[in-house]
Amino acid sequence: MDPVRNPYAPGAGQRPPELAGRDEQLRAFDVVLERIARGRPERSLVLTGLRGVGKTVLLNALRSAAVRRSWGTGKLEARPDQSLRRPLSGALHQAVRELGHPDADHVLGVIRSFAEREAGHDAKLRERWSPGIDAPAVRGRADSGDVEIDLVELMTDVGGLAADLGRGVAVFIDEMQDLGPADVSALCAACHEVSQSGLPVIVVGAGLPHLPAVLSASKSYSERLFSYQRIDRLTRAEADRALGAPAAEEDAAYDDDALAAMYDATGGYPYFIQAYGKTVWDLAPRSPITAADVAVGAPEAERELAVGFFGSRYERATPGERDYLRAMADAAPAEDPDNSVGDVATADVASVLGKKPQSLSPARDSLLKKGLIYSAERGRIAFTVPHFGRYLRRHG
Template sequence: MDAARNPYTPGAGKAPPALVGRGRELEEGRVVVARTARGASADAPIFYGLRGVGKTVLLKALQNQAAAANWMTVEIEGKQESTEQHLSRRRLARGLVGAARSAVPRRQRMSDAWKRALGTIGSFSIAAGVTGVELSIDVQAGSGRGDSGDPTVDLEELVHDLVPALAESGIGLGIFVDEIQDLDPAMLSALVSVQHRAHQNSWPFHLYGAGLPNVPARLAEVRSYSERFHFVQIGALSPADARAALAEPAEAEGVTYQDAALDRLVDVSGGYPYFVQVFGDQAWRAAPGHAVITRQDADIAVAQGTAVLDESLFHSRWNRATPAQKKLMRAMAEDPVQSQISDLVARLGKRKPSDLSVARDELIKKGLIFAPERGYLRFTVPHMDDYLRRQVEE
């Protein structure tokens, strides 16, 4: 087929051509926007799950919903690197300035509520180190609010001062945080604290998030009351939805799949959206000039797609591990889904679970494994165990 017509979009965070199997999550996002417009309370979702299940895509879809309703929206991303973490407040401030410029009512005379709100945003931004802040010719930063240097105090003052303006315009403020488990502790604590206050006071402020399976536990470590937030686990697509994610984009280009080809690709992808896009992309490449993607094309796609995943997804993560951490990961790969720590202790010739603590904790910090329950470990990347087993075989 024509490469220019290839409908598949393999890549982290890229929106697929057909966002199937996520209707419930999209509807929940619509309800949050609708209830906010009515002045009613609502719980924004915080998505968590394995890598490759489409959490980032869903987060962006909900941000687009909010933006379409003229909300102030800001997107930031948690970073593991210590050199990047301290910049989160500055990125939030820049986002708020941009969102405010878009949200201010287009009228000749600005209301007092918006003037006060913009003044606090300006102060917050300057305190965060954002230079050249200019929100309006009628508003000057320096309100004495939002600039104490304490992230929790400043963010709470900022949102408090924004609420009357948001209510006046019938809109909300949404902070959308990807990789939320990696956000620096001070900023994460501030956001969670302000969301808690928003729940208590029905403020039109909503913290949306997406991250790894340890997100609920991570937020509970920061603030215990975050356990009451609206956490939504995102998993693999059902076989029917995975088939639709492969077939519908191709059909839009006049191309169909043999049933056997779809069965093969759905099976090898495990229903994980990222993998579906990779194998769909390779199936398209494997069938030049064909109007039908065959089982033979699918077999070629599996071989080529596996090589792509090994190089682009698995290899880079494997290289981030130290030799001791790699030993633990190899031992985990001998189990089909998750590993019991007591089995790993015996498998690695150790005496007690604490002998694995350093490697385990560092791998969790790197986002390579997580503890699905007490005494067990699992990879955050689907099929990582298959990759490690292939290494052994080779």
């Protein structure tokens, strides 16, 4: 069918033509915004899930919801080995600009001083690290060097500014599991503090399934700060809507068998839905799309996923790490051969490889750091990418 009218959008963070199955989270977030704006205590949302389930696009949708309520918003993506100071300053700078308070110079100066602290006494670095903030730095505020103290001061000042306008500020943090331990702990402490003062500032996070464990290892009260929302594959009905609604917009449709075949192939994972949807559309001769069209398109979709979605990640692993990944796939339980839901015991991986578990720790730690696997529970690991086990068995 006409590729120009192809509605599907495979790709990290690509806004889907139809955001299916996320009404519950959107509704919950509206309640959070309303309550916090009224000075009531409320836990913020943290979205967790595997890669490709739609955390980033949902985070962006939540941000839009905050913007619609005239909140100031900013977003950052955490990176391993990168301090929170600069990206958070950038996000808060944006949020304060969106608030448009006529008298924001003091708060902007505090953001600047928070950002510049990282550069220490290097004047040139300081200059580079406060891009775009015109206000002079406010020395002695948010620049002690203790990130927890500084963050509390910073968020308190930003919250005061928003409260002054009867609005709020929301900071969105993607890939939150990649924050360093000191930053995680400071962030929890600051959220705790502003929520106790009834200030309208929230942090909304998204990350891999072990993010709740990362947060609670840092501060035991984190469970009371955040409401964890597991973002998962779509149900059959939701997946049908994700495919069918955008097609209908283009006066096209799927027949029932085609939808069943699509669900079979995609497992309801949003990334796969977009990828298969896109390829099958292009190859199908006409509407309605049939199961036969899906059968023709599927190998091509799978080839593209093997390169773009799976291969790009597999290539980040060293040969030793690849052996480890393959052993994980081989250790998968019979009832979940694709490792799509379950995890495996590290001891089983070691026995597949015929090695001592300790000797495999470097490979495992490096894979954890690269975000290819995660551990939600001691002694167990899982792929961060759905269907990765299947990919490894077919292409290994």
